[in-house]
Amino acid sequence: MTDSQSTSPSLENLLHETRAFPPSPEFAAQANAQASMYDEAATDRVEFWARQARELVTWKTPFTQTLDWSEAPVAKWFADGTLNAAYNAVDRHVEAGLGDRVAIHFEGEPGDTRTVTYADLQREVSRAANALAALGVTAGDRVVIYLPMLVESVVAMLACARLGAAHSVVFGGFSADALRSRISDAGAKLVITADGGYRRGAPSALKPAVDEAIAPKDGEPATTVEHVVVVRRTEQDVAWTEGRDVWWHDAVEAADTFHEPAWVDAEHPLFILYTSGTTGKPKGILHTTGGYLTQTAFTHKNVFDLKAESDVYWCTADIGWVTGHSYIVYGPLLNGATQVIYEGTPDTPHRGRWWEIVQKYGVSIFYTAPTAIRACMKWGEEIPAEFDLSSLRVLGSVGEPINPEAWMWYRRVIGSDRTPIVDTWWQTETGAIMISPLPGVTAAKPGSAQVPLPGIAATVVDDEARPVPDGGGGYLVLAEPWPSMLRGIWGDLQRFKDTYWSRFPGIYFAGDGAKKDDDGDIWLLGRVDDVMNVSGHRLSTTEIESALVSNELVAEAAVVGAADEVSGQAVVAFVILRGEHADQASTDEGSARIEKTLRDHVAKEIGPIAKPKRILVVAELPKTRSGKIMRRLLRDVAENREVGDATTLADSSVMNLIQTGLAKPTEDEN
Ligand code: WTA
Numbered sequence: 001m002t003d004s005q006s007t008s009p010s011l012e013n014l015l016h017e018t019r020a021f022p023p024s025p026e027f028a029a030q031a032n033a034q035a036s037m038y039d040e041a042a043t044d045r046v047e048f049w050a051r052q053a054r055e056l057v058t059w060k061t062p063f064t065q066t067l068d069w070s071e072a073p074v075a076k077w078f079a080d081g082t083l084n085a086a087y088n089a090v091d092r093h094v095e096a097g098l099g100d101r102v103a104i105h106f107e108g109e110p111g112d113t114r115t116v117t118y119a120d121l122q123r124e125v126s127r128a129a130n131a132l133a134a135l136g137v138t139a140g141d142r143v144v145i146y147l148p149m150l151v152e153s154v155v156a157m158l159a160c161a162r163l164g165a166a167h168s169v170v171f172g173g174f175s176a177d178a179l180r181s182r183i184s185d186a187g188a189k190l191v192i193t194a195d196g197g198y199r200r201g202a203p204s205a206l207k208p209a210v211d212e213a214i215a216p217k218d219g220e221p222a223t224t225v226e227h228v229v230v231v232r233r234t235e236q237d238v239a240w241t242e243g244r245d246v247w248w249h250d251a252v253e254a255a256d257t258f259h260e261p262a263w264v265d266a267e268h269p270l271f272i273l274y275t276s277g278t279t280g281k282p283k284g285i286l287h288t289t290g291g292y293l294t295q296t297a298f299t300h301k302n303v304f305d306l307k308a309e310s311d312v313y314w315c316t317a318d319i320g321w322v323t324g325h326s327y328i329v330y331g332p333l334l335n336g337a338t339q340v341i342y343e344g345t346p347d348t349p350h351r352g353r354w355w356e357i358v359q360k361y362g363v364s365i366f367y368t369a370p371t372a373i374r375a376c377m378k379w380g381e382e383i384p385a386e387f388d389l390s391s392l393r394v395l396g397s398v399g400e401p402i403n404p405e406a407w408m409w410y411r412r413v414i415g416s417d418r419t420p421i422v423d424t425w426w427q428t429e430t431g432a433i434m435i436s437p438l439p440g441v442t443a444a445k446p447g448s449a450q451v452p453l454p455g456i457a458a459t460v461v462d463d464e465a466r467p468v469p470d471g472g473g474g475y476l477v478l479a480e481p482w483p484s485m486l487r488g489i490w491g492d493l494q495r496f497k498d499t500y501w502s503r504f505p506g507i508y509f510a511g512d513g514a515k516k517d518d519d520g521d522i523w524l525l526g527r528v529d530d531v532m533n534v535s536g537h538r539l540s541t542t543e544i545e546s547a548l549v550s551n552e553l554v555a556e557a558a559v560v561g562a563a564d565e566v567s568g569q570a571v572v573a574f575v576i577l578r579g580e581h582a583d584q585a586s587t588d589e590g591s592a593r594i595e596k597t598l599r600d601h602v603a604k605e606i607g608p609i610a611k612p613k614r615i616l617v618v619a620e621l622p623k624t625r626s627g628k629i630m631r632r633l634l635r636d637v638a639e640n641r642e643v644g645d646a647t648t649l650a651d652s653s654v655m656n657l658i659q660t661g662l663a664k665p666t667e668d669e670n
Helices: 003-007 011-016 025-030 036-043 045-056 085-098 118-134 151-163 176-186 207-214 248-253 290-303 322-334 353-361 370-379 404-414 493-501 541-549 579-586 588-605 631-638 654-660
Strands: 102-107 113-117 142-146 166-169 190-194 196-199 202-205 227-231 245-247 269-275 283-288 312-315 338-342 365-368 394-398 421-424 458-461 473-478 508-516 522-527 531-534 537-540 554-564 568-577 614-617
Touching (some): 085 118, 142 176, 166 176, 176 283, 202 207, 207 227, 245 248, 283 290, 312 322, 458 508, 493 508, 522 531, 531 554, 541 554, 541 568, 554 631, 579 588
Parallel strands (some): 102 338, 365 394, 568 614
Antiparallel strands (some): 508 522, 531 537
16 A cells, blocks of 8 residues: 555564563653553543643743634644743753753764753853844744754754744755745745755855855745854855855854743744645645644653653754754753754764764663664674663654664664664654653554554544554544644645645544554554655655756656665656657666766755655656556566556556666665
8 A cells, every 4th residue: 555565574474473572660660651641641631731731831821721623723722821932941941950951962073072051052042042133033033044963053943932933944955946945935034054064074065055045046036035144164165245144153152141032822833844745845834832842842751751860862863854843952952851962974984973972972862763773784783782882771763664673673782672662653744753652651562653642642544534443554644633733834724724634524634554453553654645755754756756857858757765675765766858868868878877967956956865766767657548647656667576557557568668678776876
């Protein structure tokens, strides 16, 4: 049924001979999570969340209403309460006497380090908020953040939140074009960027992409951006537009260290984060304040068993993705955690860099993606074995299904055969973790995200929206509103309704296939729509197809996500060249040149992360009589499988043509 079943080849076996790992009595005795939470939440779900909101969040004005679902599917949670996200993440810890606690151990890729306490963070965020206010940012504005993984990235997000301005972080791997469309869609007033960052041992540039993104283009006017604030990280020369561009250090260092937070309503926008959908245009997922903070704090505390006074937490995600928002910035800081932030890649300058960092800081909770675990498996277990990983006590996984083999390796090699593993299912749209084992409570099953968290109504339904029995498969849905749910797609209420609420009226359709085993545990099986999951990153097939056909060489394109041992899925593109270029692909050299041109073109249109791993030049594409491309057949070709049932093809000889015309795999240079 779905694309990524093949990443869990032994699923069927596992369902029969499941080996579960019950929590150790010692872990269970000290765990934050308790089995009774499920009963509490089941008794009164809404009241359960109200209790979490009162306990985990500090309100300026306490709320009296919990959930208002009268304008479904746009929820209101805690609507008459007021609060500030940055105050909750920083100031209240300082007020509680924890100013000297380390908030961030920063580790730059070149090896430079910086230690930031909660008191430091309060000063920095307040200054940055004053600096942004002086540049005209006020409550209700949008600010785009396009930065590498730096302390300033966290400070910038919190400074926006402090002012009541919504941040929209754009991953630094996106191109100028992708950045431009996000800036325009959000109507951003200001962009925060850097000269560049360190990646794979060399400085890479960021500011040129911003300059290009906000300039007039193809007759389209310049964007709404009034100022660009630039963090200096790499000492690279940058082009400068006087009056528009401002150095972060000039603006922030000159600013006052006191700033009164803007007290906003619980439903005030906190951020917009763009994510790929089934159509070409990315969706601006809107999150608001009170409910989002409640659920990120709750899940961070209970799913990772955070003990703020003693743990050192590390999430390897980038702040450009939702995992960085919820589990680097808001969840951990709300809980007063000490965390590691690392700028670079896991294999620079050597393949043990992550484990060296774990050893150096005594990391006790570690959260990463299956793709990274599979890469480490490939590099060999002797690499982590060189480091002392005994501080680790909880391991997490996110972003894609984790195959049981990777799960077992993660536990044995990284977790010394003793740490609980939490496989956490959630999405940009859900804002926080929705399905996961609870460490200390759940007996963990390799490969399964298992159980909806307390207060979450996740279930698997069939085509008619009927819940499937244990042992059955279907679609993952969320049957009741939850505090950190998206409040819409920025500027497009209808698309929000159509995308998530129309497949099964009144309930949220996640876009994932899922299965329940005989114990009722949930196994995620990958996307059922045209969204691919490459290294835990969401990419849209349509978006990449549009990028390809915007090149003059290409007449038609079809993109599929093909199973890949390390990245889960890999982008494979089939293209038909325009008549006048068709003979260019007749030599090996010519087709290699075309592949390179097109891969670079996709990188320019979207970003290097979207570059197809393989591009196959074909004479025709398999289509049904109604003209729909049969991606299923292309996936068979891309995965070197026997091509499945092709009887509905308009022209059944097309598949022979494609298979005989297969090009060599392209070298992956991402
Ligand atoms: C997939 C990332 C299986 C899923 C937090 C979802 C997962 C999409 C898991 C959201 C998991 C995420 N097991 N699949 N533990 N976690 N996914 O918005 O297909 O970048 O719909 O959010 O990733 O990706 P997004």
